[in-house]
Amino acid sequence: MENIRNFQELWFVLILVLFIGYSLLDGFDLGIGALMPFIGKTKEEKDILINSIGPVWDGNEVWLITGGGALFAAFPHAYATAFSGFYLAMMLVLFALIFRAVSIEFRTQDKAGAAIWEKSFFAGSAAAALLFGVALGNVVYGVPLNNKMEFTGNFFTLLRPVPLLFGIAGFAAILLQGASYAVMKTEGELLKRSFRAVSILVRVNLITAIVYFLTMAFTFQDITSNWLFYMAVLWTVLWLSAISFSVKHKNDSSPFWESSFAFIGLWLAVAAVHFPNLIKASNDQNLSITIYNSSTGLQTLKLMSVIALIGMPVVIAYTIFVYRVFKGKAKLSEHY
């Protein structure tokens, strides 16, 4: 009989991949939303920014839906504990995502109310971008759990300094995704402003990322021998520095990729210290929800592996095809 632990570990990696895919892809369109008031000054510029994400944002959000479904299927207890335990926070995420999604469409169709929908697009994008990191920070830093794997804290438990710091680091990374995507997709004044945003955000990210790494280094034990963690730190800092170099040379296509690689470094660092936990118990380490005590059975994990390993390459292939259809600078009035 195959060892179920191999599949549990495989699914830790695959869910990490889905979350990384989500944060890179929806990350840039959330980032565009959160930056829109700052880099888009005129109506035309805002139109271009919206057009740059218009054809792809909904596909990007499917990474979240699939990641959530995969978490449900592989580690239902982690899914159940986090979603019910963080109830109000999850509702805020949902409200933010709803507003962000409909605002893109309403802004285009409802000319009279466009200004309001721009604001709600901004607010929804920014709130979602911030909350994802806070949620992750909580499961990594630890929350109080009982022996039935239920969350015993309250809404304010979620707002402790360390999880908030995770939220800020994630928020900064998402903003950089958005700004570097804007650099790739815009021209003229808008491009100049996007470049400026990238160079500011690189500095912000260097600070937030280093604080994030230091916090982890001081918070978690046994980190001294964790080579993956140190590799991830180095990796992130190198790619962030590479962005500054690209900005100096007015290279408009590289920053997005460099920002994406740097973001992956943030994920690898947290995965390195968190594995094999899914939701750490802050009150008693033995109560933690791990990949070993929360997973579905071998049959389900095997089935899911087949679906993911056949299905996702196909998804990635046609996603690349569609991105190539929309490659190049975004233009005005592509919408309808």
Place this chain on the structure above:
Amino acid sequence: MSALLLSRIQFAFTVGFHFLFPAMTLGTALIIFISETIYLIKKDETFKKISDFLVKLLGLIFVMGAATGIVMEFSFGTNWSGYSRAVGDVFGPILAAEGVIAFFLESVFLGVLIFAREKVSPKVYWLSALLVFAGGHLSAFWIVVANSWMQTPAGYAINEAGKINLISFTGAVFNPSTIVRFCHTVMASWITGAVMAAGIAGYYVRKGLHGQTARTMLKIGIILFAITPLLQLATGHIHAIEVINMQPEKAAAFEGHFYTAKGVPLYAVGFVDEQNEKTYGIYVPKALSFLYDFDWNSEIKGLRDFPKENWPPVNFVFQVYHIMAGIGILLIALGLLGAYLLWTEKIYENKLYLSILPFLIPLPHIAHETGWIAAEVGRQPWIIYKLMKTADAASVVVSAGEIAFSLLMFFLIYLLLAVMFVKLFIKIVQEGPAA
């Protein structure tokens, strides 16, 4: 109110609101695909204009469905964590498969449909229309699989620890009710799309707007409107037999049928006196027995064969079921009338029929909503039929106050969305297809 009841209300409200949009999406995607196919073959610009117009509507409809759909996936964890812990082995892969196999396809290629008419070749554009159609229907398939598994669970076993384990994924996916319920749901969506297209086109033709484009759209809409309710009669019939066989107490509640008997009547309208266990109304004698297996005297189980604590609320289920069935019959008649008027070419001048058409647009929605309510409330008190009670499925750590707050927020947000949707839908209709 208890947290359980509030969670039930919240799920019913959010899923009921959500389903309005996928129902329109599937039907609209069908008509877009038909128009694109004819356009690709005949190169007739009229079909391109119809398709472009419907794509614009689909953009609005789809975004509403996507925004409200993500709520549903979250809600299994947020409000039904007991359920999630119990069924992860079977239910989880079904939801995950929906994402990987279906929803990516629909979402990614919808971007091409809306934004890339000029960027891709006509064949790639046609293929995108096909993939949006296919992705949407695959999504519907997986979601109906998930729900059907709650109605007629299969492919699982309970281990020593009392945990539900997956034994056969194909068994779970193709459980006894999946196929017929998928057909019934898809047909409901096609009717919704057909009536929507016919309603909009009927309005244009009556007002003398958009000339040939409106007349062609009316033709497509009416042809589908004539065919789909008839097909729905067939899927509904097969589905009803399936429910009588697989969930007899639900079927008995649909007809307010208490005592197992031969030659059971079929009610057109009526009222169930639950206290005295009697049903009053207009009925066709022995018709239910006849429809069950074409024998006027076949035996149908009554509610009294089952413990009373496992009955759904009988009169409520009876009423919603009969609203659905009544609208179904009305739509068959109106669709056939439309087909007759189209056949005799009188439809373009028939002001009365044309002015009724737009007012029919809500009817398929009422029918699919009441149908779903009948299916879901009819399953109570079970969340998974004969396997898990709804009362054991709710999250234990979420308080009634928290749910009351989220429910109020959903109500306010969805009200705003509904107002905006109707307003923008009307605006797009008034702009109409390109000249």
